[in-house]
Amino acid sequence: TVDVVLRGQPGSPVAVFDQSEVEWVNFQVYQFMYNASSGGGGPSSSTGAGYTESLYREALAFVIDCLAQEKNVYFHCIGGADRTGTLAFLIEALLGVSEADMSKEYELTSFYETRERNNTGTRPFNQLIFYLKTFEGETMQEKVTNWATTGENALTIDQIDLLKSIMLE
Numbered sequence: 016t017v018d019v020v021l022r023g024q025p026g027s028p029v030a031v032f033d034q035s036e037v038e039w040v041n042f043q044v045y046q047f048m049y050n051a052s053s054g055g056g057g058p059s060s061s062t063g064a065g066y067t068e069s070l071y072r073e074a075l076a077f078v079i080d081c082l083a084q085e086k087n088v089y090f091h092c093i094g095g096a097d098r099t100g101t102l103a104f105l106i107e108a109l110l111g112v113s114e115a116d117m118s119k120e121y122e123l124t125s126f127y128e129t130r131e132r133n134n135t136g137t138r139p140f141n142q143l144i145f146y147l148k149t150f151e152g153e154t155m156q157e158k159v160t161n162w163a164t165t166g167e168n169a170l171t172i173d174q175i176d177l178l179k180s181i182m183l184e
Contacts, residue, residue: 046097096124
């Protein structure tokens with residue numbers, strides 16, 4: 016089992032499982048995947064635009080590698096919503112899950128605490144969707160594939176095909 020912790024602040028990660036019994040890794044991602052300086056809660060300008068975006072690609076590659084080694088993977092953040100939901104959304108998109116189903120599943124994470132999700136564009140989910148839709152492709156699967164295979168820590172098509180073969184066949 017691999018315990019993947021998605022926490023944004025150094026020093027705050029907490030493993031869920033006994034670290035002497037499982038592999039443990041932390042990706043210091045933020046709830047906003049890309050250049051959140053416009054919406055707060057994301058990386059500061061000193062980390063540069065796309066900083067956490069690159070880490071999400073790195074986390075995806077790590078999860079795919081773990082699955083290829085037949086390891087169980089448990090990923091989480093503080094509330095299991097925005098960071099966990101983003102990584103799950105990216106994995107599901109690469110697998111071809113419908114955008115409607117991915118959106119419903121992501122929104123179910125709102126139940127972890129009382130909070131309103133809205134359409135203001137400042138919510139992590141809305142920013143994620145708006146950003147991913149800037150990439151080429153007809154479907155969300157094509158758009159996320161194009162996102163995943165560009166930029167720092169880009170995945171290869173072989174890695175994405177490996178994920179599909181593990182999860183769908």
